Amino acid sequence: MKGVDMTERHPLRSGIPCVSHECVTCCLETEMPLSQVDIRRLFELGHCLEDFAVKSGNEWHLKNQDGRCVFLSADGCMIYSHRPDGCRIYPLVYDETQRKAVLHQLCPHRHEFEVRQDDIENLMRQLKSLNNQQGSDGI
Numbered sequence: 001m002k003g004v005d006m007t008e009r010h011p012l013r014s015g016i017p018c019v020s021h022e023c024v025t026c027c028l029e030t031e032m033p034l035s036q037v038d039i040r041r042l043f044e045l046g047h048c049l050e051d052f053a054v055k056s057g058n059e060w061h062l063k064n065q066d067g068r069c070v071f072l073s074a075d076g077c078m079i080y081s082h083r084p085d086g087c088r089i090y091p092l093v094y095d096e097t098q099r100k101a102v103l104h105q106l107c108p109h110r111h112e113f114e115v116r117q118d119d120i121e122n123l124m125r126q127l128k129s130l131n132n133q134q135g136s137d138g139i
Helices: 016-020 036-044 085-089 115-134
Strands: 052-058 059-062 092-095 100-103
Touching: 016 052, 036 085, 085 115, 100 115
Parallel strands: none
Antiparallel strands: 052 059, 092 100
């Protein structure tokens, strides 16, 4: 059908487009913020904070090594089932200019993701949590 997008859509958390295209674009030069929950989850896996996180101002972010997320291996994400919440809902991000949730332009497969209202609500909860922890060193 002309003009109709017939692309199959997948839930954000499924990661199906990323896996099927072997895409790691979002893992390159990542600036993914980490919540206290994310950091605790990675601690429980036996990782040390200085091995996976860097502090920028009042925020913690995933660390890059040679321009790649420290958890990115030749086989993909080494912590995929334990990845940070921001990674789980990417490419959904909050665009401050538009003041709404959007699919990030960096993601080459964003059109293959289905965004539901609960995804947007989850993103907004994550942002609120990250904003609340800023300035807090409760880690």
